[in-house]
Amino acid sequence: AQSVTQLGSHVSVSEGALVLLRCNYSSSVPPYLFWYVQYPNQGLQLLLKYTSAATLVKGINGFEAEFKKSETSFHLTKPSAHMSDAAEYFCAVSGDNAGNMLTFGGGTRLMVKP
Amino acid sequence: NAGVTQTPKFRVLKTGQSMTLLCAQDMNHEYMYWYRQDPGMGLRLIHYSVGEGTTAKGEVPDGYNVSRLKKQNFLLGLESAAPSQTSVYFCASSYSIRTSGPSRHTQYFGPGTRLTVL
Numbered sequence: 585a586q587s588v589t590q591l592g593s594h595v596s597v598s599e600g601a602l603v604l605l606r607c608n609y610s611s612s613v614p615p616y617l618f619w620y621v622q623y624p625n626q627g628l629q630l631l632l633k634y635t636s637a638a639t640l641v642k643g644i645n646g647f648e649a650e651f652k653k654s655e656t657s658f659h660l661t662k663p664s665a666h667m668s669d670a671a672e673y674f675c676a677v678s679g680d681n682a683g684n685m686l687t688f689g690g691g692t693r694l695m696v697k698p
Numbered sequence: 699n700a701g702v703t704q705t706p707k708f709r710v711l712k713t714g715q716s717m718t719l720l721c722a723q724d725m726n727h728e729y730m731y732w733y734r735q736d737p738g739m740g741l742r743l744i745h746y747s748v749g750e751g752t753t754a755k756g757e758v759p760d761g762y763n764v765s766r767l768k769k770q771n772f773l774l775g776l777e778s779a780a781p782s783q784t785s786v787y788f789c790a791s792s793y794s795i796r797t798s799g800p801s802r803h804t805q806y807f808g809p810g811t812r813l814t815v816l
Contacts, residue, residue: 593738616803627702627788627807628741635803674740678803683748684729684792685756686805688740 590689607675721789
């Protein structure tokens with residue numbers, strides 16, 4: 585069985601400040617890990633994914649995430665927040681299952697203050 | 699490419715009514731999924747399909763049925779809607795696990811259907 589925990593359902597940062605969104609996972613097999621972003625009233629858009637090629641993964645819009653096996657973590661960061669980053673972010677894990685099924689965390693809503 | 703599309707975008711039902719949500723993808727993906735999104739719970743898998751003519755239950759299948767008669771379409775049905783089914787429904791698709799490369803595990807999402815059951 586696999587699971588994902590996102591610490592903090594709401595995170596607020598000032599514009600220009602560091603963004604750190606936390607994700608911890610559990611998986612019985614080497615996982616594939618994803619971050620998706622959801623802007624208001626829209627579907628989910630892939631930010632980045634870890635597929636065992638490199639532990640530091642760069643995504644769109646200046647985001648990156650680091651896979652740390654020893655900590656079972658895949659935290660999302662961005663050096664400098666922009667107002668347009670305000671959205672909900674979901675971490676997801678896919679293990680070795682026949683259906684490529686994803687298990688999602690509960691989501692973190694990022695608010696950016698001017 | 700339109701990607702993944704969903705119809706309708708919004709719907710209001712009365713308890714006991716039935717409806718079908720349609721998902722279509724033009725990426726020739728083998729796998730398709732239906733999720734529901736509820737506040738604080740992320741997305742939960744309702745049903746999925748690994749190919750035309752096949753379907754399987756996900757985490758929260760009760761009260762829903764699905765069909766995959768054509769590769770590009772995945773239908774989600776509610777036979778007798780209940781207020782607990784008020785949610786936002788997302789469809790997604792992905793490549794088959796037999797596809798090589800990292801893209802095979804990526805799911806592509808539609809814009810969602812907001813359903814309210816009164």
